[in-house]
Amino acid sequence: MNLVDDLTAGDRRALARAISAVEDGGPEAAAVLAELQSRVGKAAVIGFTGPPGAGKSTLISAYITHLRRAGRSVGVIAVDPSSPLTGGAVLGDRARMASHIDDDGVFIRSLAARGHLGGLSAAAPFVVDLMDAAGFDVVIIETVGTGQSEVEIAGLAGITVVVFAPGLGDHLQAIKAGIMEIATVLVVNKGDSPLAAATAAHLYAALHLNAGGHREVPIVTTTATTGDGVGDLAETIAGLLSVRPPSPADAPRRLRRMLAALAAENLKEKLLRGTNPEIDSICDEVRGGRLGLAEALRQLARIA
């Protein structure tokens, strides 16, 4: 039995090891990737993103409770940032999901972003595939606490829930480009705050000002700590999923994204840290005006 057979058969330890293998990019990773592709495409993939401290982890924990009541098994990928200085990380999301630890229908894995920008880690799409192959009905991805432009999650998840907290900004913040635009569902969490209604109103106004006919994005107000509104959120997501269920086309799309991220990171690593004489000479040629940028990029891509 190999790792992929084992994890498909429900061996959680094999799943945990396979995730490390793909994260670390070791020799096992290629074999796991090859084995995996025929076994993916069944899970509903739901992303949760939003600013740090908005309550994403707590809200996910409350949402898991609803999914479990409905009999759905859940894999969670919780991404937190890595230090740009030391590469270390404190991964604290699962501390907010502790109530599910005794439940074998829930598997939580923390990932450090490891220098990847955009809100995820380079291996995250691959980890989605692993959890999908392991048979989880729903795979939830929590991004790092995002600013305005970490929109990568939209390419990975079928449903993107953007979680806001009251009082983080006025109506001007609500109409800026970026994270607002990728939402399939908008959540105002901490709904027990006096500012929650105003925040929801700003978001509603921002969506409906769009001259080209507004996008129908549901806005749900929740209080994750008490569970208020989480049932509405669960119903909203279920409704969206019934319109757009997971499709076999999702997995190839994820694979492509992963390869793009890895190729870019590989090249960046070589360019910034490497001591490759070929790369040095390309850089010198560009600096000396003897080599055009487009041709330099072609040559660099071949080296990577």
Place this chain on the structure above:
Amino acid sequence: MTKRHRIVLAKMGLDCHDTGIVIVAQLLRDHGFEVIYLGLHNSADAVVKAALQENADAIGISFLSGQHMTQVRLLIEAMARQRMQVPVFCGGVVPREDAAELQKMGVAEVFFPGTLGPEVVARVSGVLDRGRAA
């Protein structure tokens, strides 16, 4: 992409004094570790299960409440049940005379009050690097 040390840190039982372990989390982060912090009030089974899901290289627990002998024993038993073999580190307000017994149970390193940051990092790294070389 490279392999990084992953360590699960947790408080067990009713002990809710987490200042020390949060400082250790930051210390290890600053030395390139990926620290998965589980927070307060974890059972032995919860710590082991989280460490399995995270494929952690080590487990670190800290006590102020005087429950260290009981809880460490529970943790080591839970690890045996789950066939989990990773080094366990224990720190906090642990009397020196308890260290030998803790190590007999299977704790890799015991950190007493007053242990300096660089020493914590060096001893944790030392155990993990030896494990990797083996």
